[in-house]
Amino acid sequence: MTKRLFVKGNEAVAMGALxxxxxxxxxxxxxxxxxxxxxxxxxxPALGGQFxxxxxxxxxxxMLLGAAACGARAMTSSSSPGISLKQEGISYMAGSExxxxxxxxxxSGPGLGGIDASQADYFQAxxxxxxxxxxxxxxxxxxxxxxxxxxxxAFDLSDRYRIPAMLLADAVIGQMKxxxxxxxxxxxxxxxxxxxxxxxxxxxxxxxVVKSLRLGDGEMEAHNNNLHARYAEMAQREVRYEGLHxxxxxxxxxxxxxCARIAKTALRLAREQGMKVGxxxxxxxxxxxxxxxxxxxxxxxxxxxxxxNNGQMVDDVRLALPDKEVAFYGRAPGAGSxxxxxxxxxxxxxxxxx
Amino acid sequence: MNxxxxxxFSRPDSLKDVQTHFCPGCQHGTIHRLVxxxxxxxxxxxxxxxxxxxxxxxxxxxxxxxxVIEAPHGRAPAVATGAKRVHPERVVFAYQGDGDLAAIGTxxxxxxxxxxxxxxxxxxxxxxxxxxxxQMAPTTLPGQVTSTSPTGRDxxxxxxxxxxxxxxxxxxxxxxxxxxxxxxxxxxxxxxxxMRKAFEVQINGAGFAFLEVLSTCPTNWGMSPLAANKxxxxxxxxxxxxxxxxxxSAV
Ligand SMILES: Cc1ncc(C[n+]2csc(CCOP(=O)(O)OP(=O)(O)O)c2C)c(N)n1
Ligand code: SF4
Numbered sequence: 001m002t003k004r005l006f007v008k009g010n011e012a013v014a015m016g017a018l019x020x021x022x023x024x025x026x027x028x029x030x031x032x033x034x035x036x037x038x039x040x041x042x043x044x045p046a047l048g049g050q051f052x053x054x055x056x057x058x059x060x061x062x063m064l065l066g067a068a069a070c071g072a073r074a075m076t077s078s079s080s081p082g083i084s085l086k087q088e089g090i091s092y093m094a095g096s097e098x099x100x101x102x103x104x105x106x107x108s109g110p111g112l113g114g115i116d117a118s119q120a121d122y123f124q125a126x127x128x129x130x131x132x133x134x135x136x137x138x139x140x141x142x143x144x145x146x147x148x149x150x151x152x153x154a155f156d157l158s159d160r161y162r163i164p165a166m167l168l169a170d171a172v173i174g175q176m177k178x179x180x181x182x183x184x185x186x187x188x189x190x191x192x193x194x195x196x197x198x199x200x201x202x203x204x205x206x207x208x209v210v211k212s213l214r215l216g217d218g219e220m221e222a223h224n225n226n227l228h229a230r231y232a233e234m235a236q237r238e239v240r241y242e243g244l245h246x247x248x249x250x251x252x253x254x255x256x257x258x259c260a261r262i263a264k265t266a267l268r269l270a271r272e273q274g275m276k277v278g279x280x281x282x283x284x285x286x287x288x289x290x291x292x293x294x295x296x297x298x299x300x301x302x303x304x305x306x307x308x309n310n311g312q313m314v315d316d317v318r319l320a321l322p323d324k325e326v327a328f329y330g331r332a333p334g335a336g337s338x339x340x341x342x343x344x345x346x347x348x349x350x351x352x353x354x
Numbered sequence: 355m356n357x358x359x360x361x362x363f364s365r366p367d368s369l370k371d372v373q374t375h376f377c378p379g380c381q382h383g384t385i386h387r388l389v390x391x392x393x394x395x396x397x398x399x400x401x402x403x404x405x406x407x408x409x410x411x412x413x414x415x416x417x418x419x420x421x422v423i424e425a426p427h428g429r430a431p432a433v434a435t436g437a438k439r440v441h442p443e444r445v446v447f448a449y450q451g452d453g454d455l456a457a458i459g460t461x462x463x464x465x466x467x468x469x470x471x472x473x474x475x476x477x478x479x480x481x482x483x484x485x486x487x488x489q490m491a492p493t494t495l496p497g498q499v500t501s502t503s504p505t506g507r508d509x510x511x512x513x514x515x516x517x518x519x520x521x522x523x524x525x526x527x528x529x530x531x532x533x534x535x536x537x538x539x540x541x542x543x544x545x546x547x548x549m550r551k552a553f554e555v556q557i558n559g560a561g562f563a564f565l566e567v568l569s570t571c572p573t574n575w576g577m578s579p580l581a582a583n584k585x586x587x588x589x590x591x592x593x594x595x596x597x598x599x600x601x602x603s604a605v
Contacts, residue, residue, distance in 0.1 A: 050439045055465035062429040066436025069423045202400040209415040211424035
């Protein structure tokens with residue numbers, strides 16, 4: 001399986017999910033992610049799985065809840081307006097500790113917005129999205145290869161912590177074609193059996209109840225404390241990021257997803273021009289790589305955060321670096337207005353020289 | 355005298371030996387019993403998955419001795435779909451009120467029925483939102499006073515009661531649809547039979563089964579249990595006729 005393929009990001013995420021053992025998909029069409037259900041509709045039946053085009057995003061997330069409660073690896077995918085509709089179900093999944101994969105090939109907003117690349121849903125993804133003060137795992141691929149790899153990681157993390165996982169991509173990452181090495185999925189050795197889930201066989205003896213309602217004295221508070229303890233554990237053990245030229249960097253760039261691709265080109269151009277610039281790209285947006293950021297920025301003069309929105313992740317960068325100067329540059333692009341590397345380079349020069 | 359008396363009536367095995375939280379005269383308890391008797395009849399409690407909806411019946415995991423998944427308000431048929439697709443050999447039923455199924459959850463119930471999902475749906479129509487304090491439901495009768503229709507449901511501005519058994523029965527994907535009541539011994543016997551049928555359809559792999567059960571909410575109707583029971587026969591059954599609306603289950 002080490003053959004090199006040339007595929008779209010949306011196909012890669014579907015391939016990665018199926019390779020990771022996902023056998024149930026529930027979704028509703030929306031641009032720019034429809035190639036995900038289309039790929040899965042073609043390939044899942046042969047694998048003995050089930051594909052349902054549901055009547056809405058609300059129904060699909062609740063089908064995912066039912067499948068997850070029954071112990072299956074299952075997923076849904078959508079784009080921003082559809083993800084908004086799923087938020088109640090995601091909150092129930094978080095509350096009833098159901099793992100599962102939610103792919104958001106984000107588009108520009110608000111409202112019906114546009115179908116082009118945007119990172120406007122960062123807050124919605126990492127700050128909980130629905131009601132009730134929970135978080136989900138959020139991974140941000142910046143290439144077709146990572147769409148594949150992170151789909152697998154998302155299932156593993158989600159199962160390990162019993163927390164739903166989201167892959168936050170956008171129209172650029174979902175629609176572009178790149179090389180992909182479709183390697184085999186190897187389940188982590190420490191992944192425990194889902195003893196909490198409803199099993200396929202008759203249940204003789206111990207009944208299983210998957211629920212989020214907690215009315216007993218102190219029950220809700222204890223549950224929230226338990227969830228937040230797991231978030232803290234993930235922050236210790238599961239942060240992932242990519243570091244570039246961080247050793248001697250005077251200016252550290254931060255960016256995720258498609259924006260990081262633009263920033264990487266700008267970084268290369270800056271290095272060619274002799275500027276000591278580095279970059280830290282969060283791969284896990286939740287848990288956020290705050291500790292590595294602090295470590296790698298210790299000797300830097302300044303941090304510059306690029307985003308395809310009006311400034312969202314920069315809040316988390318500033319929280320991680322309370323004593324550093326953190327600048328922001330970003331736009332919420334619409335059709336035909338994606339920033340260029342040269343535009344980012346000009347910002348790098350300004351902040352580097354200031 | 356024969357001291358070996360035969361026990362002819364007891365708690366169904368599928369019900370736990372606990373007290374319910376239902377108000378006096380509420381027929382949710384009777385309907386729970388009928389569901390449990392049907393499970394006992396087919397000896398399926400160990401393989402049944404119940405989907406709890408949001409309403410006064412949300413605690414069914416405390417009452418039925420089965421596996422349960424709790425669904426968000428109105429979404430039980432979608433959660434049930436996910437569960438049944440993963441474990442097709444298990445028996446999956448959802449138990450939903452009229453606010454849950456006929457208002458916020460109309461989309462999910464119609465499409466689950468239309469896909470012909472192998473599910474059993476128990477729909478409890480008490481013409482009001484019990485749990486939230488007696489607001490108007492899609493099934494509230496014309497002129498019925500509720501806390502949000504204080505001068506009585508005005509069909510000109512608030513529309514008509516929805517006849518779900520007829521509506522669901524009209525879908526090609528639905529195999530069985532019926533409406534029953536539990537206000538008299540005769541009706542309870544008919545309801546018990548229909549309940550078995552609603553499970554049998556799924557057990558035989560014959561498709562989607564929908565059973566509407568007319569029920570009381572004495573607390574929010576502002577009636578005594580007896581008066582509430584009487585209202586079922588006098589006001590509800592004339593608007594919501596009992597009967598079988600669809601039966602394509604014969605194989
Ligand atoms: C999204 C959402 N909206 C509203 C509610 C509040 N709510 C709880 S139960 C209920 C209606 C219950 O009525 P019904 O389905 O008729 O069941 P009953 O209590 O009468 O058995 C409502 C509106 C909720 N829990 N979730
Ligand atoms: S409020 Fe109504 S529906 Fe709810 S338990 Fe009481 S009588 Fe039954």
